[in-house]
Amino acid sequence: MTLILDNLSALVVGATVFLMMLSTQLRVTEMSVEQSTSYMMKNQASSLATWVEEDILRLGENIDKTVEAPYENPVQANGRTTEFTFFRDSINTNVAPPDTLRIQTRYDLEEIGERVLEGDTLSVYRINRNVKMGGGAWQPAGQSPPLVSVFRVDMLDMDAQVVADPVAALAADPLSVRNTRVRFAMVAPYDLERSTLQQVYYGSTLIIPN
Numbered sequence: 001m002t003l004i005l006d007n008l009s010a011l012v013v014g015a016t017v018f019l020m021m022l023s024t025q026l027r028v029t030e031m032s033v034e035q036s037t038s039y040m041m042k043n044q045a046s047s048l049a050t051w052v053e054e055d056i057l058r059l060g061e062n063i064d065k066t067v068e069a070p071y072e073n074p075v076q077a078n079g080r081t082t083e084f085t086f087f088r089d090s091i092n093t094n095v096a097p098p099d100t101l102r103i104q105t106r107y108d109l110e111e112i113g114e115r116v117l118e119g120d121t122l123s124v125y126r127i128n129r130n131v132k133m134g135g136g137a138w139q140p141a142g143q144s145p146p147l148v149s150v151f152r153v154d155m156l157d158m159d160a161q162v163v164a165d166p167v168a169a170l171a172a173d174p175l176s177v178r179n180t181r182v183r184f185a186m187v188a189p190y191d192l193e194r195s196t197l198q199q200v201y202y203g204s205t206l207i208i209p210n
Contacts, residue, residue, distance in 0.1 A: 040189055041147070041186060041187075041188050042200055044145045044147070044186060044189075045184075045186045048127070048144045048145075048148075048184065048186070048202070049204070051129070051142065052182055052184075053182075055086075056086075056180050056206045058209075059071060059086045059087075059208060060088060060208055061088035061090075062088065062090070062100070063087065063089055065174045069166065069167045069170040069177075070086060070088065071084070071085065071166065072084070072085040072167065073155075073165060073166055074155070074166075079150075080125075080150065080152060081107070081109065081151055081152050082109045083106065083107065083108055083109070084107045084153045085104060085105070085106040086105055087105075088102075088103050089101065089102055089103070101133065102133075102134055103132070103133055104131065104132040105129065105130070106138065107129060107151075108130065109125050109126075109127060109128075109148075109151055110125060110126045110127075110128055111125050112124050112125055115149075115187050117198055117199065122149050122187065123149070124146060124147055124149055124187060125146070125151065126143055126144055126145070126146040126148065127143060127144040127151060128143045144186075145186070147186045147188075147189060148184055148185070148186055149185045150183065150184055150185035150201075152183045152184070153180065153181070153182055154180070154181045155169075155179070155180060156178060156179040156181055156205065157169075157178060158178045162181075177208065178207065178208060179205050179207055179208060180205070180206045180208060181203070181204070181205045181206075182202075182203070182204055182206065183201075183202065184202050185199050185201045186200050
């Protein structure tokens with residue numbers, strides 16, 4: 001009987017140790033996946049922020065803003081910007097007279113699906129970037145990961161207040177629209193219940209070149 005009890009005790013202790021080791025290994029694996037996911041999400045958000053900033057900082061380049069607005073009003077729906085088109089001119093001074101090429105860039109927000117985040121269901125989107133050279137057709141020129149939960153573009157006045165109709169405002173006063181504010185959020189590419197970082201946020205106010 002003593003031998004049986006000793007064997008049972010050893011079995012219980014062994015099973016407990018095994019479960020503890022298994023739990024530890026699972027948590028280590030989960031932490032590794034979480035770390036990789038966080039790095040991926042931050043890297044993707046940083047890449048998106050970089051090309052958006054590069055585009056917006058060239059908005060209106062070589063365009064006389066007293067003559068025309070170098071953008072169309074952002075199309076807003078449900079608190080998100082679903083479309084934003086803006087322009088710049090490229091001038092070739094190697095020919096006489098100089099040749100001007102209009103370059104248009106358009107961001108389209110495409111709904112991809114839904115994600116559950118902390119019990120809430122969120123719609124997720126992809127930002128499609130399209131470019132039009134001169135009188136040519138629109139051509140795809142990049143896209144974000146399909147993980148964008150928020151995307152918002154606002155035109156601001158000198159007091160950082162949102163201008164409701166920036167095209168009309170600029171026509172009335174070329175100095176009425178001074179900045180472009182861009183905000184977006186991206187969710188993690190994988191669902192991890194215990195992840196400490198499930199969304200990253202980006203926001204920047206960019207001065208419109210004179």
